[in-house]
Amino acid sequence: MNKFSDFAKEEAGLEGDKVTISELFNQKIIVIAYRKLKSRAVQGKTCVEIQFKLDDELRVTFTNSAVLERQLDQFKEMLPFETAIKKIHNYYTFT
Structure with a gap:
C-alpha cells in the first residue's frame, strides 16, 4: 500500500521574514532565489516570491510585477546578485 507522504510533496515557501x-x-x-505561483490577489496573474538578504537577514517579498518577473527569469543564472528595487512611475525594476 502506498503512503500519501511518500509521493505527495508539498511545495514549501521560501524561507525568510516577510516584508512589503x-x-x-x-x-x-x-x-537569493525566487519562485512563481498563482496570484491570490489578481485572478489569472502570476505572483513572484523573492527571497533576499537585507542587512544579512533572510527575507521574502511578494509581487505581481511583470517587469521584476521578466528580469528574474532573464537573469536567473546570475543568482545570487546584488541590486535595489526602484519604483518608476507605475512599475518596479531592479537597478
Whole structure:
C-alpha cells in the first residue's frame, strides 16, 4: 500500500521574514532565489516570491510585477546578485 507522504510533496515557501516590497525601495539587497505561483490577489496573474538578504537577514517579498518577473527569469543564472528595487512611475525594476 502506498503512503500519501511518500509521493505527495508539498511545495514549501521560501524561507525568510516577510516584508512589503515598498519597504525595499532604493535599498541594497542580495536576491537569493525566487519562485512563481498563482496570484491570490489578481485572478489569472502570476505572483513572484523573492527571497533576499537585507542587512544579512533572510527575507521574502511578494509581487505581481511583470517587469521584476521578466528580469528574474532573464537573469536567473546570475543568482545570487546584488541590486535595489526602484519604483518608476507605475512599475518596479531592479537597478
